[in-house]
Amino acid sequence: MRERALGPRLVGVGMGPGDPELVTVKAVRVLREADAVVVPVMDTGEIGRAEATVRHHADAARIVRVVFALNEREDRARREAAWDEAGARVAELLRAGDRPTVAFATIGDPNVYSTFTYLAHTLRELVPDLVVETVPGITAMQDLASRSGTVLAEGTEPVTLVPVTAGSAVLKEALAGPGTVVAYKFGRLAAQVGEALRETGRDGDAVWGASLGLPDQQLSAPGTPIDGTLPYLSTLIAPARREGRGGKL
Structure with a gap:
């Protein structure tokens, strides 16, 4: 008791x-x-x-x-x-x-x-x-990873979580580093996020989603370009670059 x-x-x-x-x-x-x-x-x-x-x-x-x-x-x-x-x-x-x-x-x-x-x-x-x-509650990045089939982290890979409301420069710095990058709250700044992904070469396998599990769900395929604005509570995952199984253990 x-x-x-x-x-x-x-x-x-x-x-x-x-x-x-x-x-x-x-x-x-x-x-x-x-x-x-x-x-x-x-x-x-x-x-x-x-x-x-x-x-x-x-x-x-x-x-x-x-x-x-x-x-x-x-x-x-x-x-x-x-x-x-x-x-x-x-x-x-x-x-x-x-x-x-x-x-x-x-x-x-x-x-x-x-x-x-x-x-x-x-x-x-x-x-x-x-x-x-x-x-504790299940987070949006976990839900997006599950629905998109994206692995958030393997071995020694870091995971960096960035609220894009902090500015696109913070996101670009994270994308230039190692590991997986997760972006929160980026809907109104979607164009800047798309630009940051392209500039850092991380746009090829990034996935994004909004309203997951709800009737108005949006869920991208890997590498889908971000065009226009998205809902405020949108989430993006740019997974770490990986070569083979267990390459970062």
Whole structure:
């Protein structure tokens, strides 16, 4: 039997890349046992991918929608104000009842480019006795590797993960190095990604995808050129150059 947390408990739950079947057994259990399940939404109010996945596994009556400025990248003051407001709302849930458990559903993994990081940082200051935990989730790069038949790493090969929102120069530097390169969040900068792949000679076997496992899935064949823009949450894998079996052991 698990020991009861000494204070209110906040659990960041990884909901995987969006396919409702790619959610762990532990994640489903935590969602169903939690006193409340918080899902992040944009200020425009539509159901996001994390919330849509949660609704496949948890009682909708316990879902609490909290607005984050997820689409705000320029106005830092507005973004941080949204984080503060969201933190205050979740703090109310954590103070309700006797040591409640509040789950926060995040797409992918809560420790990889996740909104949960900002929320937990805020709440540690608002709720002094808070216990913070995470449940890992399947990542988009794992899903894309599986669906495309791409091996992420062999032997001593490194894997470099780059958010293209950091700039195309960061991506080019990674592509010029050894090993496999994974690019996240590159949809609006797809043309720059395509150029970086060509300049570094890594375009021949790269694969990309978006909305994997969902009705509007996009999945490229290896080496398919990137033309135009793609959804924001697009993922790309440029696998390491390999020669024969076990060549990098």
